[in-house]
Amino acid sequence: MSAISAEDLTTINTLVERLKQQPGALLPILHGIQxxxxxxPSAATPIIASALMQTRAEIEGVISFYHHFRATRPGxxxxxxxxxxxxxxxxxxxxxxxxxxRLGIGYHxxxxxxxxxxxxxxCLGNCACGPSVRVGHEIIGKVNPQRFDQLLEQLSxxxxxxx
Amino acid sequence: xxxxVFIPRDTTALALGAQQIAVRIEELTQDHGDPIKIxxxxxxxxxxxxxxxxxxxxQGRVAYGPVSIDDLPGLLDAxxxxxxxQHPLCQGLTEAIPYLKNQQRxxxxxxxxxxxxxxxxxxxxxxxxxxxxxLQSSPQAIVDAVKTSGLRGRGGAAFPTGIKWQTVLDAQAKxxxxxxxxxxxxxxxxxxxxxxxxVMEADPYMLIEGMCIAGLAVGATQGYIYLRSEYxxxxxxxxxxxxRATQAGYLGENLCGTGKCFHLEVRLGAGAYxxxxxxxxxxxLEGKRGMVRAKPPLPALVGLFGRPTVVNNVLSLAxxxxxxxxxxxxxxxxxxxxxxxxxAFQLAxxxxxxxxxxxxxxxxxxxxxxEYGNGSATGKPLRAVQVGGPLGAxxxxxxxxxxxxxxxxxxxxxxxxxxxxxxxxxxxxxAQQARFAMEFCAxxxxxxCTPCRIGSTRGVEVIDRLIxxxxxxxxxLLLNDLCDxxxxxxxxxxxxxxxxxxxxxxxxxSEDFLPKLPSSAARLSGENDHA
Numbered sequence: 001m002s003a004i005s006a007e008d009l010t011t012i013n014t015l016v017e018r019l020k021q022q023p024g025a026l027l028p029i030l031h032g033i034q035x036x037x038x039x040x041p042s043a044a045t046p047i048i049a050s051a052l053m054q055t056r057a058e059i060e061g062v063i064s065f066y067h068h069f070r071a072t073r074p075g076x077x078x079x080x081x082x083x084x085x086x087x088x089x090x091x092x093x094x095x096x097x098x099x100x101x102r103l104g105i106g107y108h109x110x111x112x113x114x115x116x117x118x119x120x121x122x123c124l125g126n127c128a129c130g131p132s133v134r135v136g137h138e139i140i141g142k143v144n145p146q147r148f149d150q151l152l153e154q155l156s157x158x159x160x161x162x163x
Numbered sequence: 164x165x166x167x168v169f170i171p172r173d174t175t176a177l178a179l180g181a182q183q184i185a186v187r188i189e190e191l192t193q194d195h196g197d198p199i200k201i202x203x204x205x206x207x208x209x210x211x212x213x214x215x216x217x218x219x220x221x222q223g224r225v226a227y228g229p230v231s232i233d234d235l236p237g238l239l240d241a242x243x244x245x246x247x248x249q250h251p252l253c254q255g256l257t258e259a260i261p262y263l264k265n266q267q268r269x270x271x272x273x274x275x276x277x278x279x280x281x282x283x284x285x286x287x288x289x290x291x292x293x294x295x296x297x298l299q300s301s302p303q304a305i306v307d308a309v310k311t312s313g314l315r316g317r318g319g320a321a322f323p324t325g326i327k328w329q330t331v332l333d334a335q336a337k338x339x340x341x342x343x344x345x346x347x348x349x350x351x352x353x354x355x356x357x358x359x360x361x362v363m364e365a366d367p368y369m370l371i372e373g374m375c376i377a378g379l380a381v382g383a384t385q386g387y388i389y390l391r392s393e394y395x396x397x398x399x400x401x402x403x404x405x406x407r408a409t410q411a412g413y414l415g416e417n418l419c420g421t422g423k424c425f426h427l428e429v430r431l432g433a434g435a436y437x438x439x440x441x442x443x444x445x446x447x448l449e450g451k452r453g454m455v456r457a458k459p460p461l462p463a464l465v466g467l468f469g470r471p472t473v474v475n476n477v478l479s480l481a482x483x484x485x486x487x488x489x490x491x492x493x494x495x496x497x498x499x500x501x502x503x504x505x506x507a508f509q510l511a512x513x514x515x516x517x518x519x520x521x522x523x524x525x526x527x528x529x530x531x532x533x534e535y536g537n538g539s540a541t542g543k544p545l546r547a548v549q550v551g552g553p554l555g556a557x558x559x560x561x562x563x564x565x566x567x568x569x570x571x572x573x574x575x576x577x578x579x580x581x582x583x584x585x586x587x588x589x590x591x592x593x594a595q596q597a598r599f600a601m602e603f604c605a606x607x608x609x610x611x612c613t614p615c616r617i618g619s620t621r622g623v624e625v626i627d628r629l630i631x632x633x634x635x636x637x638x639x640l641l642l643n644d645l646c647d648x649x650x651x652x653x654x655x656x657x658x659x660x661x662x663x664x665x666x667x668x669x670x671x672x673s674e675d676f677l678p679k680l681p682s683s684a685a686r687l688s689g690e691n692d693h694a
Contacts, residue, residue, distance in 0.1 A: 023468060024430070026450030031392075031431050052450075065452040065609075066433035068392050084354030085549055086585045088599070089512035090540065122436055122553075122603065123352055124393050125360040126178050127585070128210035128510065128517025137395040141178035 004041045011036050012044045020051045026062055030069055038078075039070045067119075075110040075117040077155055079103075080134040083120045086127035091144060095131045096120075098145040102152065115156075165198040166244045169217040169224065171275065173206035173364040174396045175357070181214040183232050188216075191239055199244070205365020207275030208519030209262055217257055220246035226254040262535060267497060268521045269505050270481050274365040280403055282411050285368040291413060293487030297376040298421050300487075305380035306332055309483065311491025313503030318348055318439070318476030319551065319580040319656075321502075321569045327473060330463040331381040334471035343383035344472040345374050346448065347480055349390040349397070350432050350439040353552025355583030358507035359477035361519055363390070363397040366481075367404035371414065371427060373480035376487055377473055378425040379418075386427040387467070389444050392434055401429050436553075436607040440655045441474040443609055454609045455655045476581070478507060499525040502568035512549075512585035513539045522567075529563040532586060543588040547596070547672065551580025553603050554660035556667035557596065578663065593672035598626040600664040604649075608657055614649045615658025621645060622665065632678040642669070 015032040019025050029048055033040050040063055049056045063069045081096050100106055103116055110117040126132040129141035133148070140151065170176075170185045185201055192199045209215060212228035216238075225246040227238060234252060241250035254260055268274075277284035285291070297305050310325030331343060347370065351359040362370055374386045390398055405427055408414045416424050430448055432438050438447045442456035445467050466472025482504065486494045495503045502524035508531055510517045515537040532538070532545060539545050547557045556577040558565075565571050572579045587596075601622030610616045625642045629635065646662035653659045669676060 024448050024450040027430065027433060027447065031433070058451075062450070062452055066435050067606075068432075068434035084603075085553060085596070085599070086355040086511040086583075088596075089585055089587045089591070093595075121393060121434070122607070123354045123356075124174070125351065125357045126175050127355045127357055127512065127583070128514070129175050129179060129213065130512075132178065134393075139174055139178045139396075141175060 004043045008037055008041065009043065012041075012047055016044075016047055016051045026052060026054075026059070030063060030066075034069060038074050039072055042071065072110075073114075075114050077115060077135060078117045078119065080119045080121040080124075082122070082124050082126075082130060082132040082134075084123040084127075086123070087130035087132055090130040092131035095133075095143060095145060095148065099148060102149070165200055166195075167200045167202060167219040168244070169202050169204045169219070169275075171206040171213065171215060172203040172279070172396075172400075174360060174394070175210045176206050176213045176215070177396065179213050179229070180232060184214055184216070184230060184235065187232055187235055191235055192244070195244065197244075202278050204277060205273075205275050205279045206361060207257065207263060208271060208361055208365075209260065209516075210518040211516040212254060212260075212518075215254075215257075216243070218243060218246045222246075222256060223259075224257045226257040226260065227252045228254060262516060262518065262520075266521050267505050267523050269485050269494070269497070270369075270478060270507060271361065271366075271519060271521045272485075273369070274361055274519075277366065279365050279367055279400055280407060282368065282407060282413075285366075289488060290368055290484075291372055291419075293484035294372045294375055294413065295419065296487045297379045298419055298423065300379075302332055302380050302382060305376060305487065308486055308491040309380070312482075312486040312494040313491075313498070313501070314479060314482055314486065314494065315502070315569070316476055317478035317482070317506070317581065318441075319353075319578065321579075324475060324479050327463055327475070328377065328380050330461065331383070331471045331473050334464050341382070342385070342468075342470050343381055344467045344470055345377045345381070345383045345386040346441075346445065346467055346472055346474045347374055347386065347388040347477055348439065348441060348444055348474055349388050349394075349477050350444060351394075351477070351581070352391060352436040352439045353554075353581050353583050355511040355549065355585035356509050356552060356581045357511070358509050358519060358582060360394055360397055361507075362477050362481045363394070364400050367401050368408060368413075369481050369484055370401075370477060371404060371408050373483035374427060375414065375418065375425045376483050377475065377480060379423060381471070381473055383471075383473065384424045384426060386425065387448060388427065388429045389432060389438070389448055390429050391432045391438075398429060398431065405429065435609075436603075437609045437655075437657055440657065443655070444474065445472065452609070454611050455657075457654060478581075497523040499523070499566070499568055500570060502570070506567065506579070506582050508567065509581075509583045510536050510586070511583060513541060513545070513588045514586045515540050524568040525566045527564050527566055528558065528584070531567070531584060532563065536586065539586060539588040541588050541590075543590065545586050546589040547587045547591055547593060547668075549585045549587070549596075549664065550583070551578040552583050553600060554578070554656055554663055555580050555583075556663045557593065557671065558667070559671040561671075576663070576667070578660070593668040593675035594626065594630050597665045597668040597676075598623055598630070600661055600668075601626060604657060604661040612653045612655075612658055614652040615661070618645055618649045618652075618658070619661060622649075622661075626665075629676050639669075 215228035217224040314324040315321040438453040443453040447453040508520045604619035
């Protein structure tokens with residue numbers, strides 16, 4: 001369990017206080033935390049559990065059920081590659097191999113320099129213009145290996161902050 | 164004279180550079196004599212032409228696409244801002260593009276025409292007519308109009324919407340309050356589908372209006388849109404639209420000054436395909452793991468937080484404003500047999516002209532693939548088509564003349580589902596596609612039913628052994644047996660329908676499951692194509 005800063009703890013407490021009264025509050029709370037911190041630190045679990053009067057196991061169970069939620073800190077840029085059929089038909093199987101070789105990591109991993117995290121995704125809704133890649137909140141279409149290399153170059157040279 | 168330039172802001176257009184194009188056009192036209200007004204419209208759904216720029220002229224809008232940022236100086240030199248049709252990227256008048264002109268757009272009538280967030284635009288294009296009618300009607304009259312329309316759930320299961328609404332209208336909410344809910348299933352997880360996304364990004368007020376009407380029909384005052392987290396653009400647009408609609412009195416405590424009430428909120432999913440299944444979706448909305456519930460009780464009676472709940476797909480709810488405004492009969496006049504109205508087909512994958520095609524039921528798959536799609540994107544012959552998402556069958560060319568309606572597809576062991584059509588050219592390896600179907604089920608199963616949770620992993624292993632030609636006959640038998648177990652022993656469609664793509668691949672493309680011989684290399688290069 002990695003330590004978390006007092007500032008992050010305040011963020012978690014504030015979010016939980018603000019959202020706990022809504023019906024079905026758990027997913028909005030988890031989204032809120034991940035949106036702000038990039039992941040859901042294990043220190044958040046007991047705070048959420050006591051606010052929602054649920055067990056820690058229940059909270060952990062929900063976090064681990066959903067692919068979107070992550071319990072470890074991601075790289076500075078989060079890449080997702082669409083693995084679904086429509087992108088496969090347009091060459092995503094080749095793309096995913098290329099990306100993994102290029103970054104030197106597999107799915108669910110982060111590069112050693114903490115720069116990139118790689119996740120699979122099953123459909124970004126850009127099925128007529130795949131293969132599709134998501135970087136933060138941006139979706140990029142028609143990504144072949146060459147296009148991906150250009151993208152990587154832009155990402156590594158631009159001081160852009162992708163959330 | 165001012166010039167109006169339309170540059171779409173939907174996910175596909177943005178994924179292909181529409182934002183950079185909008186910024187660049189602004190820069191390049193700073194010295195232009197006439198004032199330039201850039202409208203960020205929704206997409207027309209002609210995704211093969213995105214980014215599609217349109218210019219307003221006296222004759223109508225003139226279209227240019229697909230535009231890249233490098234084309235802009237040339238387009239401007241060729242007089243794009245005056246609607247000149249000289250440039251090779253000019254597609255002529257948008258409305259005259261055959262791909263669009265030949266469609267029967269009811270649900271997508273406004274898509275790409277309006278600014279999705281402009282209530283004035285929406286009103287100018289018959290917006291809120293249905294809601295105004297609903298506000299003057301009794302709940303039963305609203306439900307009757309939906310019944311007359313013959314609308315069936317567009318999520319895939321095709322259950323008659325009017326009957327579902329009647330059940331919720333008649334239901335007595337248990338507990339102290341009489342709370343009922345409207346839940347919009349916007350967890351559009353099927354690969355090859357983007358119609359829900361297009362509604363939400365291009366015409367969000369239509370969905371809001373449809374949900375409001377549903378609330379009035381069954382007596383529900385709270386609605387939730389359960390939106391998948393893979394749709395960040397839709398989330399942003401919906402939230403802004405809800406805010407504006409609330410300010411304008413189309414949502415909230417006092418709908419259009421009538422004293423009636425309907426609240427609406429967007430809730431985000433978290434990357435679980437299974438949450439497109441309605442009971443799993445309800446669990447997720449309640450803040451739990453998205454585990455499928457046993458039915459009965461029906462969600463119509465015991466739904467969200469145990470209260471009577473309408474769960475409808477985006478397209479079902481989006482069809483409601485038209486049905487109320489024009490009457491149930493007007494909608495029922497489209498379609499064939501028991502499949503009434505229109506369906507939004509979504510042409511995707513390896514196809515030259517992918518996009519959204521709204522047509523009455525009954526058109527053939529071949530017509531969509533050839534006349535609209537214009538064959539594969541790679542130029543190689545098409546070989547297999549998966550209809551209805553990852554749980555739909557792969558169809559060989561011999562089945563492409565099947566009319567696109569629910570019953571005709573059921574007769575050949577296939578499903579229309581949500582109308583997604585994913586085309587593959589002849590480089591596809593169908594054994595790998597069958598393997599992926601099992602792998603996807605293993606990744607996305609909620610884990611409640613053993614056949615789905617474990618059978619899918621075993622399925623991947625058995626297909627791997629088949630591909631390696633290990634103990635072929637025994638493994639074929641085992642795979643068929645496993646498919647039967649999945650189909651018969653699963654609570655929901657995830658496990659129950661995963662055999663569809665597997666069996667259809669085995670049945671129609673059995674040659675792909677044979678050991679790789681030099682002849683299969685010949686097929687891959689397209690020399691020996693057969694379906």
